[in-house]
Amino acid sequence: KVQKKVPDALLVLIGRLSNWTLMSILSLGLKVVNYPNCQQIQYFYNAADVFVSTSYYEGFGLPLLEAMASCCPIVASNSSSIPEVVGTAGILLDPFDVEGFAYWIRKILTDEDTAFKLAMEGERRSKLFDWRRCAEETIRVYKEVI
Numbered sequence: 635k636v637q638k639k640v641p642d643a644l645l646v647l648i649g650r651l652s653n654w655t656l657m658s659i660l661s662l663g664l665k666v667v668n669y670p671n672c673q674q675i676q677y678f679y680n681a682a683d684v685f686v687s688t689s690y691y692e693g694f695g696l697p698l699l700e701a702m703a704s705c706c707p708i709v710a711s712n713s714s715s716i717p718e719v720v721g722t723a724g725i726l727l728d729p730f731d732v733e734g735f736a737y738w739i740r741k742i743l744t745d746e747d748t749a750f751k752l753a754m755e756g757e758r759r760s761k762l763f764d765w766r767r768c769a770e771e772t773i774r775v776y777k778e779v780i
Contacts, residue, residue, distance in 0.1 A: 635732065635733070635736035636736050636739050636740055636743070639740050640740055640743050640744060643739075643743055644665060645664050645665065646664075646665045646666070646667060646678065646682075647659060647664065647665070647666050647667070648666075648667045648670055648675065648678060649668070649669075650668070650669065651666065651668060656668070675700070676700075676704070679700055679701050679703075679704035679706050680704050680706075682701070682704075682706050683706075683707070683742065683743055683749065684706065684707050684708075684709060684739055684742045684743065684749070685697075685698070685701035685706045685707065685708050685709070685710075686708075686709045686710070686735065686739060687708070687709075687710040687711060687716065688710075688711055688729050688735065689710070689711050689713070689714070689716065689729065690711055690713045690714065690729040690730075691713065691714045692711075692713075692714045692715050692716050692719075693714075693715065694715055694719065695710075695714075695715050695716050695718075695719035695720070698710060698716065698719050698720055698724070699719055699760055699763055701756070702720070702723060702724070702756030702757060702759055702760040703756075703757060703760035703761075704757075705753040705754070705756065705757045706753065706756065707724065707725075707742045707748075707749050707752035707753050707756065708720055708723065708724030708725065708752065708756055709724065709725045709727070709735060709738045709739055709742065710724055710725070710726055710727075711726065711727065711728070711729035712726035712727055712728060712729075713728075713729055719763075720756075720759070721759050722755065722759075723752065723755035723756040723758065723759035723760075724752060724755075724756060725738045725742075725752070
């Protein structure tokens with residue numbers, strides 16, 4: 635749907651994929667990076683024009699946070715923990731809203747102002763999360779429980 639209006643758009647899927655999913659993707663002529671290392675993932679975040687996550691279940695959403703820290707605009711599901719991580723710094727949609735995802739991906743790819751605004755908001759929001767704060771809050775919760 636995106637390539638019909640943005641023919642030079644390149645979709646790159648990163649991660650662990652089932653054989654069925656992998657074969658389906660390859661049959662469409664799309665690119666796949668299976669099991670990249672940490673350094674490779676950083677390059678993809680920095681090179682991407684948009685990070686898309688259609689997940690309907692996330693434990694925390696660390697890839698979203700990494701993408702936001704890399705100034706990559708986000709289009710993601712409005713389910714599970716994703717809204718808590720992304721907040722208003724990205725576009726959140728029902729994970730099954732194909733038309734909505736296609737619209738917003740096209741919008742970000744073709745509208746520099748929208749892409750820039752989301753990238754800056756994402757970077758700002760990513761700074762709210764850090765490991766020290768996470769550890770301190772975890773310790774606080776443990777102390778309350780004890």
